[in-house]
Amino acid sequence: MMKQSTEQTPWYQSNFALFEKNLNGESSSRLHAMRMEAMARFTEMGFPTTKHEEWRFTNVSPIARATFQPSFQSDAAGLSSEDVERMSFGATHRLVFVNGHFVKELSSIGPLPGGVIVGDLASALKGNDELAHGSLGKHASIQENAFTALNMAFVQDGAFIYVPQGKVVEEAVSLLFISTGSTHRYIAPRNLIIVGDHARVTIAESYLSLANHGSLTNVVTEITAGENAVIEHDKLQNESPQAYHIASLHVHQKEKSNFISNSIAIGGGLVRNNVTSILDGEYAECTLNGLSVANGMQLIDNHTTIDHAKPNCPSHELYKSVLDGSSRGVFNGKIFVRKDAQKTDAKQTNMTLLLSDEATMDTKPQLEIFADDVKCTHGATVGQLDADQMFYLRSRGIGTTLAADILTFAFASDVVNRVHVDGLRGQLEALVHAKLGKGRER
Amino acid sequence: MSTETNTLEQLANREYKWGFVTDIEADTAPRGLTEDTIRFISAKKKEPEWLLEWRLKAYRHWLTMAEPRWPNVRYQKIDYQDIIYYSAPKQKKVLNSLDEVDPELLKTYEKLGISLNEQKMLAGVAVDAVFDSVSVATTFKKKLHEAGVIFCSFSEAVQEHPELVKKYLGSVVPANDNFFAALNSAVFSDGSFCYIPKGVRCPMELSTYFRINSADTGQFERTLIVAEEGAYVSYLEGCTAPMRDTNQLHAAVVELVAVGDRAQIKYSTVQNWYPGDKEGKGGIYNFVTKRGKCAGKNSKISWTQVETGSAITWKYPSVILQGDHSVGEFYSVAVVNNYQQADTGTKMIHIGKNTSSTIVSKGISAGFGQNSYRGLVEIKRGSTRSRNFSQCDSLLLGDKCGAHTFPYIEVKNKTSRVEHEASTSKIGEDQIFYCKQRGLTTEDAVGMIVNGFCKEVFRELPMEFAVEAQKLLGISLEGSVG
Numbered sequence: 050m051m052k053q054s055t056e057q058t059p060w061y062q063s064n065f066a067l068f069e070k071n072l073n074g075e076s077s078s079r080l081h082a083m084r085m086e087a088m089a090r091f092t093e094m095g096f097p098t099t100k101h102e103e104w105r106f107t108n109v110s111p112i113a114r115a116t117f118q119p120s121f122q123s124d125a126a127g128l129s130s131e132d133v134e135r136m137s138f139g140a141t142h143r144l145v146f147v148n149g150h151f152v153k154e155l156s157s158i159g160p161l162p163g164g165v166i167v168g169d170l171a172s173a174l175k176g177n178d179e180l181a182h183g184s185l186g187k188h189a190s191i192q193e194n195a196f197t198a199l200n201m202a203f204v205q206d207g208a209f210i211y212v213p214q215g216k217v218v219e220e221a222v223s224l225l226f227i228s229t230g231s232t233h234r235y236i237a238p239r240n241l242i243i244v245g246d247h248a249r250v251t252i253a254e255s256y257l258s259l260a261n262h263g264s265l266t267n268v269v270t271e272i273t274a275g276e277n278a279v280i281e282h283d284k285l286q287n288e289s290p291q292a293y294h295i296a297s298l299h300v301h302q303k304e305k306s307n308f309i310s311n312s313i314a315i316g317g318g319l320v321r322n323n324v325t326s327i328l329d330g331e332y333a334e335c336t337l338n339g340l341s342v343a344n345g346m347q348l349i350d351n352h353t354t355i356d357h358a359k360p361n362c363p364s365h366e367l368y369k370s371v372l373d374g375s376s377r378g379v380f381n382g383k384i385f386v387r388k389d390a391q392k393t394d395a396k397q398t399n400m401t402l403l404l405s406d407e408a409t410m411d412t413k414p415q416l417e418i419f420a421d422d423v424k425c426t427h428g429a430t431v432g433q434l435d436a437d438q439m440f441y442l443r444s445r446g447i448g449t450t451l452a453a454d455i456l457t458f459a460f461a462s463d464v465v466n467r468v469h470v471d472g473l474r475g476q477l478e479a480l481v482h483a484k485l486g487k488g489r490e491r
Numbered sequence: 492m493s494t495e496t497n498t499l500e501q502l503a504n505r506e507y508k509w510g511f512v513t514d515i516e517a518d519t520a521p522r523g524l525t526e527d528t529i530r531f532i533s534a535k536k537k538e539p540e541w542l543l544e545w546r547l548k549a550y551r552h553w554l555t556m557a558e559p560r561w562p563n564v565r566y567q568k569i570d571y572q573d574i575i576y577y578s579a580p581k582q583k584k585v586l587n588s589l590d591e592v593d594p595e596l597l598k599t600y601e602k603l604g605i606s607l608n609e610q611k612m613l614a615g616v617a618v619d620a621v622f623d624s625v626s627v628a629t630t631f632k633k634k635l636h637e638a639g640v641i642f643c644s645f646s647e648a649v650q651e652h653p654e655l656v657k658k659y660l661g662s663v664v665p666a667n668d669n670f671f672a673a674l675n676s677a678v679f680s681d682g683s684f685c686y687i688p689k690g691v692r693c694p695m696e697l698s699t700y701f702r703i704n705s706a707d708t709g710q711f712e713r714t715l716i717v718a719e720e721g722a723y724v725s726y727l728e729g730c731t732a733p734m735r736d737t738n739q740l741h742a743a744v745v746e747l748v749a750v751g752d753r754a755q756i757k758y759s760t761v762q763n764w765y766p767g768d769k770e771g772k773g774g775i776y777n778f779v780t781k782r783g784k785c786a787g788k789n790s791k792i793s794w795t796q797v798e799t800g801s802a803i804t805w806k807y808p809s810v811i812l813q814g815d816h817s818v819g820e821f822y823s824v825a826v827v828n829n830y831q832q833a834d835t836g837t838k839m840i841h842i843g844k845n846t847s848s849t850i851v852s853k854g855i856s857a858g859f860g861q862n863s864y865r866g867l868v869e870i871k872r873g874s875t876r877s878r879n880f881s882q883c884d885s886l887l888l889g890d891k892c893g894a895h896t897f898p899y900i901e902v903k904n905k906t907s908r909v910e911h912e913a914s915t916s917k918i919g920e921d922q923i924f925y926c927k928q929r930g931l932t933t934e935d936a937v938g939m940i941v942n943g944f945c946k947e948v949f950r951e952l953p954m955e956f957a958v959e960a961q962k963l964l965g966i967s968l969e970g971s972v973g
Contacts, residue, residue, distance in 0.1 A: 102561075388890070403905040406872070412900045418915050421887035425915040429900055432908035 060116040062092070064235075065202060068121065080174055080182065080204070087191045087201035094195040103194075106379040106411040107321055107350045112293050117235035117265050119203055123150030126229040126259070130155055133225055136257060138472030140223035142167055147227050149236040150206050159220060166211040167222055170239055173209040181209055184241050188271045188299040194323070196295045200237045200269040207239035207268075210252065214245035214275065221251040221283075221470040226266070227259060228288065234264040242282075246275035246303075252282050253473050256316075258289040263318070265293040272299070274306035276330065281309045283468050287316040287480060290345060297323040304330030304359075311468045312339040313477055314349045315484050325354040328362040328390075339368040340464035342484045343376035343408075350379035357390040360420075366397040369464050371457060371485065372408035379411045384425060386418040393420065397427040402434065402460055434460075457485055520577035526550065529677055532577045536646045536681075539653060549666035549676030556670045562834040563863040563895055564803050566776065569740055576678045576711070638694050640724075641686040645713050648684035655686055659717050663746040663784045663811070671742040671805075672780040675711045679744070682713035687722035689751060696953050698727035712743040716758070720751025720787060727953060729761045739765075740776045741801075745808075747783030749790035752814070756783060757793045759952050761960050764800035771830025771859070774802025781808035785817035785843075793820040794837065795951040797960040802831060807865065809838035812846035812874070819848040822948040826964060827860025827892070836866035836883075836897075841874040841907070850881035853945050856892035863895040870907045877907040885915040886944055888937075 065088055072081065096113035097104040126147050133155045137143045141159035144167065145152045151169035158167055166173075173181035191198040208224045228236055244250055256266060266288065274280050288294055294317040300308055314320050326335045341349040355364045370378040378401060386393045401410045414427040434456045442452035461481050468474045520531050529550055533543040558569070635642050641652060648656050666676035687693055718724055741764070747756045758781075767774025777800075783792035794808035810819030821837040839848035854862040864883045885894035896913050918940050926936030942949070942961055949957050 391890070401902070403902060403907075406875075406904045406906070408905065409901070409903045412911075414896070414898060414911070414913065416885075416894070416896045416913060416915055418885070418887065418895065419893045421890045421892065421917045423887070423915060423917070427896075427911075427913045429898070429911040430909065431900060431902040432910075433905055 060118070060235075061088075061199065061202070064119050068119065068203065071121065080185075083186060084202050084204060087198045087204075090191050091195055091198040091202055094198065097195055103352065103381075106377075107319070107348060109319070109321075111319065112265060115233055115263065115265075117233045119235040119237070120148040120150065120230075121205070123152055123206075124148065124229075125152050125154060126227070128152075128155060128227070130157070133227075136227070137223040137225045137255065138253075138470070138476045140253070140472065141220040142218075142222040143225060144169065144208050144222070145225045145227070146206065146208075146238055147229060148234055149226070149238045161218065162216045164213040165216050165218060166209065167218075168209050169206055170209040170241060171206040173241075178209075180211060180243060181241060184243055184271065184273065185239070186271075188273070188301045188327075189269050189297060194297060196267050197269055197297055200239060200267050200297075203235070203237045204239045205237075207241070209240075210242045210250065212244045212248040212250045215247045216245070217248065218250040221253050221473065224252060224254045226254065226256045226268070228257070228264045228266065228292070229259045230264075231260060231262055233262065235267070236264055237267045240268070240270040242270065242272040242280075244272070244274050244278040244280055247277045248275065249279040251470060252280070253285070253470055254283070255285045256288050256294065258292055258316070261289045261291055263291040263293065264288075265295070267295045268297070270296070270298045272301070272308070274300065274302045274308055274333075276304045276306060278303070278306045280307070281311070281469055283311045283470060283473055284313065284322075285473070285477060285480075286312075286314045286320060286322075289316060290318050290347065292317050294320045296321070298325065300324075300326040300335075302326060302328050302330060302333040302335060305332045306330065307334045309336045309467075309469075310338065311464065312337075312351070313465065313481075314339075314341045314343075314351075315480055317347065317349070319348050321350045321352070323352045323354075325356070326364075327356045327358055328364065329358045331359050331361045333359070333362050335362070335364040337364075337366045337368075338464050338467045340461055340481070341370040341372075341378055342461060342481055343370070343372050343378060344374035344484070345376060346374070347376040348379070349376070350381075352379075352381045354383040354385070355395065357384070357386045357393045357395065359387075360389060360391045360393070362390065363394040364396070366395075367464065367467075368399045369460065370401045370410060371404065371461055372401065372410060373404040375405070375407040377409045377411070380429075381413045381415065382427065383415045383417065384427070386416075386420050386423050386425065388419045390420050391422040393423040393425065395423070395425040399427070399429040400460075401431045402457065403431060404457070454485065458482060461485065519575050522575050523572040524550075524574070524576055524678065528576050532678060532680065535577065536649070538649055541657065542649060545661070545666065546677050549673050550678075552667040553670070553673035553677055556667075556673055558670050562805050563861065563865070563897075564805060564832040564834050566803055566832075569776070571674075574740060577680055634694060639688045639691055640693050641684065642697055643684055645679070645682040645684050645715070648715075652684070652686070655717065656684065656715070659715055659746070659748050661746075663748055663782050664744050664780050669780060671778040672744050675713065675742045675744045675780070679711045679713040682715070682743070684714075685716040685724060685726065687718045687724045687754075689719040690721045691719075692722070693724040696725050696727055698729065710739075710741045710743065714743070714745040715748075716746070716756055717748045717750060718754035718756050718790075721753045722751070723755045725757040725759070725953060727759045727761075729763075741778065743779045745779070745781040747792055749783065749785045749787055749792055749814075749817075752787040752789055754787050754790045755793075756791070758783070758795070758808070760794075760796040760798070761952075762796065762798045762800050762804075765802075766800050766829065766831050767802040769829050771802070774831070775800065777801035777804045777806065779806040781806060782811070783809070783819070784811045785814050785819065785846075787817070788814045788843075789816045790814050791818040791820070793822075793951070795822040795948065796824070797948070797952070797964070798823070798825040798833060798835060799964065801833075804831075804833040804835050806835050807837055809840070810848065811840045811842065812848065812877075813842045815843040816845045817843055818846070820951075821848075821850045821852070822951045823852045824855070824945045824948045824960070824964070825853070825862055826855045827857070827862045829858040829860065831858075832861045834863040834865055836864045838867040839869070839879060841868075841870040841877045841879070843874060845876045846874055847878040848880075850879070850883070851947050852881075852883040853948055854883070854885040854894055855888065855941065855944070856885065856894050857888040859891045861893045861895070863897060864913075865897040867899040867901070868909055868911070869899075869901045870903055870909065872903040875904050875906045879909045881909075881911040883913045884944070885913075886941065887915065887917045
């Protein structure tokens with residue numbers, strides 16, 4: 050069939066062509082071959098629709114309809130180091146990205162154990178770092194998720210963290226992603242985190258916007274956990290209510306490794322978080338926690354997958370949502386237990402507090418079990434504040450509004466308290482508190 | 492360990508107890524499905540014009556539909572043109588009493604242990620026995636008639652109560668609802684019809700026995716139960732089927748309508764169709780649409796099912812809670828062994844205010860069986876102060892089987908409360924040890940534990956069925972613990 054001549058080339062194709070033109074001879078590199086493959090795959094798949102089971106409750110047609118402008122250059126956007134210091138809870142190690150590009154002047158890195166790399170992906174790729182090249186796209190497949198393919202197609206920058214065998218990074222590494230400007234930007238950071246055997250690190254990703262515009266953040270983070278590695282990954286998403294935020298976190302865990310993820314979503318208009326962890330070694334442990342606090346027209350969608358590929362692995366999952374206004378919450382938690390993954394112990398809990406009659410929650414906990422000697426449970430509740438608890442507080446002279454606030458905050462703090470980084474936890478508490486208060490003042 | 496393997500082998504090698512074929516001349520339609528087939532069925536049953544039109548409309552819609560692929564089951568493609576859509580045992584004349592029934596038929600029932608005579612005298616259960624697709628005998632009709640209850644075969648209802656059939660047929664499961672419901676609407680052969688008038692409590696448990704007999708005959712049953720204001724009925728459905736090598740398709744539709752306020756319908760099923768042999772060859776494809784509508788205030792619909800048979804089970808008995816304060820219940824035990832597959836669950840659609848629903852689902856997987864629970868609890872915006880509690884537990888016996896849960900929960904207001912919990916586990920070694928220490932064999936211990944696991948559901952079954960269900964469970968699972 051002939052295409053109508055008036056039909057425009059989609060923004061991602063025209064910009065990809067532009068992007069290729071400005072590569073200065075890099076277009077024949079193997080990195081660019083990966084980009085082209087991803088672009089082809091994305092063009093083939095297109096944006097998902099609600100007909101896809103994975104996107105049943107989240108309609109991304111506003112993203113598909115809009116035109117975005119990828120940012121190809123780094124820009125400090127008039128930010129001072131004091132500004133960013135405040136935003137990143139005074140962390141010792143801080144990498145700052147503005148519109149997806151690393152800004153060296155704003156970043157600061159404290160003393161690190163020998164061999165540890167905390168830097169930007171662009172330099173690592175440019176420097177032909179074998180590790181960076183080899184790890185890119187190793188765990189995040191471009192085949193299944195269209196947004197992962199779209200991320201790979203424009204892959205340029207992001208964080209690159211390497212902790213070699215036996216090294217311990219004591220202080221948390223803060224990754225600060227700031228979006229600015231007035232156009233509909235397309236921001237696609239790519240983070241690679243490689244943690245060797247017996248090594249330990251804590252990473253905190255924060256996503257903030259400085260302007261109210263409908264940017265699209267489409268981030269992919271890949272984490273490799275070696276044997277006995279201990280990793281905590283905290284994520285704060287607090288972008289503007291107009292922003293679109295799509296994030297995929299892919300974790301690959303080896304024997305006896307321990308991975309903890311705390312994902313807190315407060316901002317954004319349309320938010321989708323994918324967290325996938327593969328327990329690919331015996332006695333590996335995985336903990337996924339999440340909190341969504343939404344009001345207005347926000348949609349916050351959390352999709353998690355825990356793949357028990359090997360025996361004797363425990364996994365714990367707690368996802369909570371507080372929904373006010375006309376907001377929508379989605380939770381889809383998959384737990385796979387492969388045929389030989391005996392002695393699996395998987396526990397999943399999803400709790401939602403609905404504060405308004407216009408709010409909607411769609412939850413789908415899902416167990417797929419192919420082994421017999423396992424203990425798997427999931428629980429999901431959707432409801433309101435407990436009447437008995439309200440009564441208890443009121444009987445002690447606390448007003449209805451305050452009592453409801455206390456209980457709602459307690460409900461949400463349960464997840465916030467699981468963040469081990471002190472500074473970040475304080476910041477999160479304040480943000481959650483402010484957001485819940487704002488909801489009430491409507 | 493070796494003794495357990497032995498019992499397992501014995502069990503696996505046992506013949507299907509109810510597998511036999513009765514030789515009765517059948518009046519069959521030509522193989523395949525066209526508008527003419529439908530006209531043939533309709534003419535055979537002397538149906539009014541509107542019903543034929545309804546069937547044809549369903550057929551035309553069916554042609555535009557695709558077979559669903561989303562269930563978590565695998566099977567060979569069904570050739571819909573290779574099925575005989577109508578088959579009826581020949582009836583020489585209208586029968587007045589059981590003595591006139593073909594003795595061979597009566598013998599079949601005796602083999603199944605549902606002798607009509609015995610039922611009539613002892614059990615106090617009215618049986619509308621469906622042999623293949625046509626009802627041959629109905630008992631206790633008189634007693635029901637006195638109470639004002641209409642309980643007859645579907646074709647009889649079409650002849651004698653066309654206004655009721657016309658009013659309620661397709662009111663809960665529309666003809667174009669889904670692929671298999673549309674197929675059923677086009678070609679349904681017979682089934683049961685039940686109408687409980689206002690204020691009547693049905694004096695006995697109603698039951699039908701379905702049985703698939705003629706080779707390659709798909710069964711397309713249609714059941715319609717209507718309860719008026721304040722009426723109550725408990726309906727039992729039980730099935731066995733003879734041994735077959737080719738897969739047989741069964742696409743039934745069951746519609747329950749609790750029309751008036753405080754109407755109550757309780758529907759219980761024990762399903763033990765031929766599950767295929769131990770290599771997974773043969774067996775029944777059970778693709779059923781069951782749905783109830785609580786239209787009246789304070790009305791209640793309760794589904795209880797024990798599913799041990801069929802090669803593939805695909806059914807979701809659902810309740811639409813439309814009336815305020817209406818109640819929906821779903822209690823299920825689904826057992827899969829050898830190569831059986833089951834994708835079953837329920838849908839609870841809360842529309843009225845203060846509605847409540849309970850879901851208790853117990854899945855047991857053994858051998859190479861795959862068991863999925865798929866359920867939806869939807870609370871609409873206007874369905875305030877509604878309540879749901881769901882529990883789905885899976886028990887795994889063996890390391891080659893699988894258990895899956897796909898619950899969907901959608902809540903759209905702040906005064907409703909939904910709780911869902913699920914667990915998957917195997918029988919604990921300490922539980923077995925405890926029983927053995929008290930002198931029970933492993934076999935008995937497992938039987939006891941499995942029965943305990945299913946107790947919440949069995950409790951909901953009427954007495955006669957509860958006993959049968961426990962036996963069936965024993966037969967399906969004994970020894971399959973390793």
